[in-house]
Amino acid sequence: MADEKRHLNTFWNEIRRRNGVKCKSYWLCGLGGWVMGFISAFFGKPGIMACTCAVESVVVTHLNEQLFYLEHKQDCEAYEAVKSILDDEKNHRDIGCGEGGMNRLYAPFRFMISAFTEGVIRIGMR
Numbered sequence: 001m002a003d004e005k006r007h008l009n010t011f012w013n014e015i016r017r018r019n020g021v022k023c024k025s026y027w028l029c030g031l032g033g034w035v036m037g038f039i040s041a042f043f044g045k046p047g048i049m050a051c052t053c054a055v056e057s058v059v060v061t062h063l064n065e066q067l068f069y070l071e072h073k074q075d076c077e078a079y080e081a082v083k084s085i086l087d088d089e090k091n092h093r094d095i096g097c098g099e100g101g102m103n104r105l106y107a108p109f110r111f112m113i114s115a116f117t118e119g120v121i122r123i124g125m126r
């Protein structure tokens, strides 16, 4: 939670500094996160870890793509903001996947969570 709050502050500061606006999927992200957390909790720790594994795997891929994009834009501040959270997200992914999240029984659940997370990101980037 502390990591995610720090990430929120990092990005929010960058957005404000640029007079930017929240992305199109901001509310969908919050609602989706709540629903996914609620459903995952019914499966106990393995469900929560499978959800974390799926979400953070998509997030890490997305952040790496953003770093690649920003390298070519030569936007140092945005690049550093993304880079400063990447290791935390990799750590979240590794904990989720390593603490039972890769259980085969949860493969369909991980697939659905990954697809939803990917969709939310794509909507936000349109």
Ligand SMILES: [Fe+2]
Binding pocket: 004, 056, 088, 089, 092
């Ligand atoms: Fe995270």
